[in-house]
Amino acid sequence: MKKYGIDKIRNVGFFGHGGTGKTSTCEAMLFNTKAIDRLGKVTEGTTVSDFDPDETKRGMSIYTTHVPVEYDLCKLNILDTPGFLDFVGQIQGVLRVVETGVFFLSAQAGVEVGLERVWKMAEDINMSRFFFINCLDKENADFLKALESIDKILKVSGTVVPIQLPIGKATEVKGIVDLVEMCAYTFNNGTPVRGEIPADVKAMADQYREKLAESAAGTDENLIEKFFDGKLTQEDIVVGLAKGIKTGTILPVLCGSAFKNIGATTLMDALAKYAPAPDAMGDIAAVNPSSGEEIRVKPDPADPVSALVFKTTTDPYVGRLSVLKICSGTLKPDSVLYNANKETDEKVSGLMVFRGKNHENVEEAVAGDIITVAKLSVTGTSDTLCAKERPVKFPPIKFQDPLMSMAVYPKSKGDEDKLSVGIAKMIEEDPTFKVHRDTVTRETIISGVGDLQLLITVDKLKRKFGVEVDLQTPKVAYKETIKGATKVEHKYKKQTGGRGQYGHVCLELDSIPQEKEYEFVDKIVGGVVPKNFIPSVDKGVRKAMTEGVLAGYPVVGVRAALYFGSYHTVDSSDMAFQIAASMAFKKGIPDCKPILLEPIYELEVIVPESFMGDVIGDMNSRRGRILGMDPLGDGQQSIKALVPQAEIQKYAIDLRSLTQGRGTFSLKFFKYEEVPAQVAEPIIEAAKKEKQEES
Ligand SMILES: Nc1nc2c(ncn2[C@@H]2O[C@H](COP(=O)(O)OP(=O)(O)OP(=O)(O)O)[C@@H](O)[C@H]2O)c(=O)[nH]1
Numbered sequence: 001m002k003k004y005g006i007d008k009i010r011n012v013g014f015f016g017h018g019g020t021g022k023t024s025t026c027e028a029m030l031f032n033t034k035a036i037d038r039l040g041k042v043t044e045g046t047t048v049s050d051f052d053p054d055e056t057k058r059g060m061s062i063y064t065t066h067v068p069v070e071y072d073l074c075k076l077n078i079l080d081t082p083g084f085l086d087f088v089g090q091i092q093g094v095l096r097v098v099e100t101g102v103f104f105l106s107a108q109a110g111v112e113v114g115l116e117r118v119w120k121m122a123e124d125i126n127m128s129r130f131f132f133i134n135c136l137d138k139e140n141a142d143f144l145k146a147l148e149s150i151d152k153i154l155k156v157s158g159t160v161v162p163i164q165l166p167i168g169k170a171t172e173v174k175g176i177v178d179l180v181e182m183c184a185y186t187f188n189n190g191t192p193v194r195g196e197i198p199a200d201v202k203a204m205a206d207q208y209r210e211k212l213a214e215s216a217a218g219t220d221e222n223l224i225e226k227f228f229d230g231k232l233t234q235e236d237i238v239v240g241l242a243k244g245i246k247t248g249t250i251l252p253v254l255c256g257s258a259f260k261n262i263g264a265t266t267l268m269d270a271l272a273k274y275a276p277a278p279d280a281m282g283d284i285a286a287v288n289p290s291s292g293e294e295i296r297v298k299p300d301p302a303d304p305v306s307a308l309v310f311k312t313t314t315d316p317y318v319g320r321l322s323v324l325k326i327c328s329g330t331l332k333p334d335s336v337l338y339n340a341n342k343e344t345d346e347k348v349s350g351l352m353v354f355r356g357k358n359h360e361n362v363e364e365a366v367a368g369d370i371i372t373v374a375k376l377s378v379t380g381t382s383d384t385l386c387a388k389e390r391p392v393k394f395p396p397i398k399f400q401d402p403l404m405s406m407a408v409y410p411k412s413k414g415d416e417d418k419l420s421v422g423i424a425k426m427i428e429e430d431p432t433f434k435v436h437r438d439t440v441t442r443e444t445i446i447s448g449v450g451d452l453q454l455l456i457t458v459d460k461l462k463r464k465f466g467v468e469v470d471l472q473t474p475k476v477a478y479k480e481t482i483k484g485a486t487k488v489e490h491k492y493k494k495q496t497g498g499r500g501q502y503g504h505v506c507l508e509l510d511s512i513p514q515e516k517e518y519e520f521v522d523k524i525v526g527g528v529v530p531k532n533f534i535p536s537v538d539k540g541v542r543k544a545m546t547e548g549v550l551a552g553y554p555v556v557g558v559r560a561a562l563y564f565g566s567y568h569t570v571d572s573s574d575m576a577f578q579i580a581a582s583m584a585f586k587k588g589i590p591d592c593k594p595i596l597l598e599p600i601y602e603l604e605v606i607v608p609e610s611f612m613g614d615v616i617g618d619m620n621s622r623r624g625r626i627l628g629m630d631p632l633g634d635g636q637q638s639i640k641a642l643v644p645q646a647e648i649q650k651y652a653i654d655l656r657s658l659t660q661g662r663g664t665f666s667l668k669f670f671k672y673e674e675v676p677a678q679v680a681e682p683i684i685e686a687a688k689k690e691k692q693e694e695s
């Protein structure tokens with residue numbers, strides 16, 4: 001790969017709904033620039049970008065891939081992201097490092113939910129935006145309808161301006177009209193062949209050229225004057241267009257068919273011409289890691305080095321690979337950098353540029369470029385690496401919180417260690433994937449954005465780490481408490497030849513707010529239970545509280561007061577008093593109106609207004625209590641509700657089907673509440689049955 005100065009680099013994210021041809025367009029770009037000699041197909045698993053076995057198996061992108069394309073003296077660092085909603089974590093890193101986004105939509109379907117979602121995620125990001133209307137060759141493809149859907153569905157702040165139009169409709173598509181140069185392009189194996197605009201699209205081309213000229217002129221007062229005087233030249237249009245695209249006032253629309261290799265080269269051309277170089281978007285916000293003081297980092301190759309890690313993967317041969325955007329300076333192999341997040345040095349040995357799974361080593365990487373380094377020891381995704389003499393830290397990348405959890409069980413006993421090693425590696429690679437151990441249910445819980453993401457981790461555990469696992473719906477971490485009070489006595493006495501056992505306690509059991517979990521009160525007077533055995537009574541009650549009498553769940557919200565008892569000078573012991581206390585507790589609790597508690601979550605759902613009724617109805621059927629509804633101003637509604645955990649274990653899947661993928665939600669643990677009697681009954685029965693089977 002040649003060396004490129006910062007002015008010749010374009011960092012471009014490919015975003016859009018699944019299956020709109022992002023990966024196929026990358027492939028066409030590589031083929032048309034002769035980087036590959038065969039045009040791979042997603043369906044056959046032969047593309048450069050979708051090379052991972054998970055991707056070839058499913059015929060879709062799952063991971064973001066760096067695909068550098070060398071075109072017209074520029075390097076286009078394409079980051080091909082997955083469109084499927086489970087993989088939003090792959091997009092969030094990319095949104096932090098690109099100056100340009102190409103948003104794909106199909107000419108057949110127009111704007112779909114995947115595009116809506118990523119558009120929203122990109123809302124506050126300073127970048128240039130292009131639209132690419134792909135699949136022009138599909139039956140019922142309708143460029144103008146798709147174009148209309150952009151303004152209709154997306155909240156676009158600038159002007160959406162076609163700079164190309166299709167020639168020929170649907171299966172008859174032949175090429176494109178270039179509205180800047182006012183010429184036609186047909187494509188010979190991907191290579192554009194220039195020609196005259198065909199007569200049947202000329203009138204439409206003139207009409208859209210006029211719109212383009214007006215928008216381009218609108219970026220500059222001098223140009224607007226020329227426009228009204230009828231003196232605007234093609235060069236003026238190019239200047240105005242470049243300015244509008246850079247400042248975000250113009251959002252150009254291009255088109256093509258990746259399938260027929262139409263439009264990929266003209267897209268590269270537009271990116272090379274109009275997409276901003278990495279230093280065109282100004283300085284980058286950062287902080288001084290020791291003082292917290294804000295600083296601005298200049299994307300200048302001559303400055304000290306700084307870089308943001310936006311992706312981490314593991315290569316079976318090379319090991320850990322960290323993908324970085326160089327934010328300032330020039331990085332050379334064999335450098336020692338400072339990790340501002342982990343506050344330690346990191347040695348960077350070789351610099352690599354990956355294109356799909358293949359890589360080549362490079363001698364340096366300048367500010368603005370995207371590069372991969374191997375074998376960093378402590379650095380993870382979202383960390384900043386920098387020159388020690390100028391420490392900086394970039395704000396962390398915000399990743400989607402998990403929305404769905406599953407319990408994971410290794411199929412063969414003894415695989416637990418391999419499982420935890422595998423899971424730890426996957427957490428490194430996927431910032432939206434989490435794991436924790438539920439101490440109440442004693443299950444290992446993996447969490448992510450959706451079910452497909454979790455199923456893929458299961459495949460990966462098997463393929464990469466040789467562990468086969470089952471996924472199950474997590475058990476709900478119920479708890480137990482009491483609503484009443486009682487007094488209870490238990491005498492534990494055993495005479496077995498030699499030294500016996502003697503412990504005698506009288507307890508008052510009472511309910512306290514469950515948040516306090518447990519209180520022990522010593523009300524002994526006159527030393528009827530000696531001081532040294534009082535902690536034994538406390539310990540005995542605590543032990544009994546780990547397993548409630550109703551369904552074996554931990555008990556909370558109990559005050560135990562020891563008000564009387566007796567002892568034996570020889571036979572009393574710590575253990576005897578512990579046992580006496582435990583037994584007294586178990587005996588007394590059934591008289592204190594024990595109840596089952598369940599975790600309640602605060603749920604916020606955001607949906608377009610048209611889905612509000614369905615979402616609320618569904619919430620009611622889940623024993624949810626609506627707390628409030630707020631219009632968000634953009635046709636979206638926020639609905640807040642309290643819902644039991646047991647009812648929303650699969651909400652990520654259910655909300656998606658309820659709202660055709662348009663709804664999003666977030667969850668926060670709220671508190672434990674009583675399970676209604678008719679719901680509690682089967683849970684208690686099931687627990688009793690399980691216990692019987694165990695014993
Ligand atoms: N007819 C037609 N099919 C296309 C076109 N572009 C892509 N396809 C097909 O559509 C399917 C999806 O294409 P991809 O390139 O994988 O789409 P993507 O946007 O990368 O999809 P995700 O990675 O899942 O987000 C594949 O079977 C492609 O062959 C096109 O222009 N026309």
Ligand SMILES: [Mg+2]
Pocket residue numbers: 022023024050060061080081082083
């Ligand atoms: Mg793809």
